[in-house]
Amino acid sequence: MKTYHQLLCATMLALFVAGCSSDHTDEVPEPESKKIPITLSCGITATSTKATDTGFETGDKIGLYVVNYSGGVSGPLLNAGNHVDNMRFTYDGTWTPATPIYWEDETTPADFYGYYPYSSTLTNVKAMPVETLADQSTEANYKASDFLWGKTLNVSPTEKAVGLTLNHVFSCAVVKVSAGNGFTTEGLEAANVSVKLNQAVCQATLNLQDGSVTPGTQKESVSFLRGKNNEFKALVIPQSIPLANNLFTVTIDGRDFNLKKEFTFVGGKRHTFTITVKKTSNGINVDIGDWTDDGEDHGGVAE
DSSP: OHHHHHHHHHHHHHHHHHHHHHTTTTOOOOOOOOOOBOOEEEEEOSSOOSTTSSSOOTTOEEEEEEEEEETTEEOOOOSSOSSEEEEEEEESSSEEESSOOBOSSSSOOEEEEEEESOOTTOOOTTSEEEEOOSBOOSHHHHHHTOOEEEEEEEEOOOSSOEEEEEEEOSEEEEEEEEEOTTOOHHHHHHSOEEEEEEEEEOEEEEOTTTOOEEEOSOEEEEEOEEOGGGEEEEEEOSEEEOTTSEEEEEEETTEEEEEEOOEEEOTTOEEEEEEEEEEETTEEEEEEOOOTTTOOOOOOOBO
16 A cells, blocks of 8 residues: 555656646747947048048047937937947047947947047037137147047948048148248248238037037137148138138248238138248238139238
């Protein structure tokens, strides 16, 4: 009898375990969605103001915003609450985010907005404060006046680096001082020569969604950086300077010569002025050569 009860208990236990096992045979765990990291590959348009003149330098930092699509429609760039808000990326051969960021999923596309240099205090993406320094007579101040912006739209999730080209927001003014009657190239090289752009706006706001610039109202004189062969350059907020102002002041050994002319500086353009100085009975004549991009004659006389 004892043996019979033991066999009965063992049989019932085996049937119970088998029943429990069969209850779970149909449950298949769902696979976890794959997290795809967002990586960047950034370039600069050809008219570069960087020290290398070919791209970014080690230690450069950019800011990145990422806006997801919803129902196949792109969303607006917000001050906060985007998929990625003002993430700092640092360059050291490749771009590294301050913290890892990922795509929403494997299918949702997104718009990318980037700018240089990075600002940790940015609060208004539709009116980001930007500026050029009034004194750009040193290489450090000239470089500090540069600002780049770019966007890449409707990018599908990918494990490859997202390409983002940053464009120059400001205008680059290049003045080449050439020796005319009464001057020699050697004499100008040895002389104390400086160039200023007068009555220029140096502060503005930038819309990060479309790259548009709204200049401020305060005006200053901008001192140019002197390079080789009496070539001077400065970065300028896109703006129009009216005829009533002296556009340029060329100073040679303490003597100022002013050129009255109206002009419109266009963002992303490098405008080259070849100024030939000539000694005359009334002072110095200054001729301005053609723009590199419009082929028109912008000549004038400084008195």
